[in-house]
Amino acid sequence: MFAQRSLLFLLLAASSVVALSMGIRHGFGFFLPPMTQSFGWSRETFAFALGLQNLVWGVAQPFSGALADRHGPGRVLLLGGLLYAAGLALMTVSSSTLLLSSSAGLLLGLALSCTTYSVVFSVIVRAVAPAYRSRAMGLTAAAGSFGQFIMVPVERGLIDGLGWMPALFVLALMATLLLPLAAPLNRAYRAAPALPQASGGMLRAMAQAFAMAWAQRSFRLLMAGYFVCGFQVVFIGVHLPAYLRDHGLSGEVASLALALIGLFNIAGTYSAGQLGSRRSKPQLLVAIYLLRSLVITAFVLLPLTPLSVALFAAAMGFLWLSTVPLTNGVLVSLFGVEHLGMLSGAVFFSHQVGSFLGVWLGGLLYDRTGSYDVVWWLTVLLGLLAAAANLPVREQLAPGAAQRA
Template sequence: MKISPLALLLLAAGAIVSLSMGVRHGFGFFLPPMTQAFGWSRETFALALGLQNLIWGASQPFAGAFADRHGPGKVLVAGGLLYALGLALMTVSSSGWLLSGSAGLLIGLALSCTTYSVVFAVIVRAVPANYRSSAMGITAAAGSFGQFMMVPIERGLIDGLGWMPSLLVLAAVAALMVPLAAPLQRAYRQAPATPPAAHGVLQSIVHAFGDAWQQRSFRLLMAGYFVCGFQVVFIGVHLPAYLRDHGLAGGVASTALALIGLFNIFGTYSFGRLGERYSKPYLLATIYLARSITIVLFLLLPLSSMSVAVFAAVMGFLWLSTVPLTNGVIVGLFGVGNLGMLSGAVFFSHQVGSFLGVWLGGLIYDRTGNYDLVWGMAIALGVAAALANLPVKETPVLAAGSQA
């Protein structure tokens, strides 16, 4: 049976995001063995992963802008190779500085080349406008499936082989993203052309971002995405250690992260579909508020394997459901011509939040011996993000020089 070009595009895009997001979601399992092997504090490991998120966000607009202008092929190939190299070098990163170079710099750059902004820049060009939200939801759901698939695999690799051989296996897995770039580049070439940029890459970024920044809705969207990054990366990295500190077996943490990935498949797809019918800003506000309520209940109820599973399932449903909605609002405001760059700019705000979430988690734990203050920050920020998204508009504006 012949696969349609659109189906092949979504399969390849989903596989890339699944591998890229799936591998990184298991990094929390490397925290205990690596800190014990090298005598680090949790802050040392958390700082490297925080740097990873910050570099990912800072380089994302440039990766997205290059993909907007020249297609995603070279960007994705470079990302796959950097990902594999960063994972391999983690095995010899015996100091905090070396870990920041491998897990932080290299993998941060790799993630900017292999995740949503670059992939969505192709999808919104190749998919009819009335199906864009669903297509982005399907692709984001693939990232969730990657978490569901890779988290137990990474846990099993560490238990069976040890942390160092596991990183080498994951490096080989990351290299699989390189051949998957071809269908996306082909779809980019065959998609309807967008007006050529009037400036170079750097000038285009400055010009498009400057126009977008004048819009209050864009600024509020960035503020909300900051909170998204803070919450999910803090939980994704520190939840295994938090559960171990409270006496729960390591299998509970791996099950929790797998459940987050599993239910995120349904959440991202469902909210992608809902975004075609209902206000995306209102849906975003609902997600952020629901996250805060879920965290409050998780902390108030007695901690058990069952409460962890319920928490993971609910948070999983809300986990990356912000991704198709946020990118859908950007398309509604500014069109598709600069989506890769503008999505990357908003994502930078997300990654600043991610950096603070993972780093403050390690720092505050080392200072206080618990995560209570960071949990409280995650709750308060969720409420603030819900309020920030309520006034966001989706009305198209003549900015960023793009076509709808």
């Protein structure tokens, strides 16, 4: 395991990667009104592109995670930074549905799979002692929330001050900052204790690890719960600004709401990581999904005011990414650390299928009904189902995983 100084440097680099990558994407909802107006799109067109982004992110995540497990995160992060910058720049000329789906959907989805949790967690779990892994993952996940807190008002300010097209070019330049952060994470991976590699090629090793995981009921239930997490947070993150605008609230209220989600998520995610080191992680997940359903119900039923929006954002923010360190912590308890990047990516794929449906259905049902009401109530119902799915999950090493713990 790392010395304290080296560990702090690793966590700083990993947190910076997640903060920048997640921070930029959390402001995409502000581009929905100006881009749809400029190109004459429906909301479904923009929502489908971002839904595709989440789906591509989920499909690619097990492979980028497996590459990081096997060869280190350096090249994966370099590729992700380049794809991120290219995708943002090409969004400025994406005047058709196909072009937008290729830039905002395909390229940015691939970029996010290379620059977020599964890749950086594959390093952290190797470098951090088992007793502190949950806390370290909570701290790193909280950095994503700090990135949202910082980047959401920055992106809205860029759009208001420069216009949506120059704002995308500025964000593309910011994405290149991911490139130099690849080096310290790769050095940390090389310095961590070596783990045995499965025989055969990477695809065979992935298939063997996934088959072992899929045989465990707890793994399948985690995937079900994470599907709901993706549906809820991406629907809210992308469609909340438009929802508030439809109800006569200003852009400042929407910007404040997304910033508050990011701010309170710092505390919520870090707290989840801390509690996960002492309490049952599945039980904490049950509580999070139940609380999300209660918060959304109150938000839909109460009068919509700037105060109610702020309270909703603060409460949802505390619950926003708190599932990330807990879910990954359960995976470590079940399967050890050798294949964490790949298995985390596999569970995350389920999250992103939910993300795709949340953002796309939000746009589709709005265009069909003129309201987001059906989707709001669907998020409530799914939250209750996710809580029920996590109740039977158990934290115990799976058969066949002992030698790789």
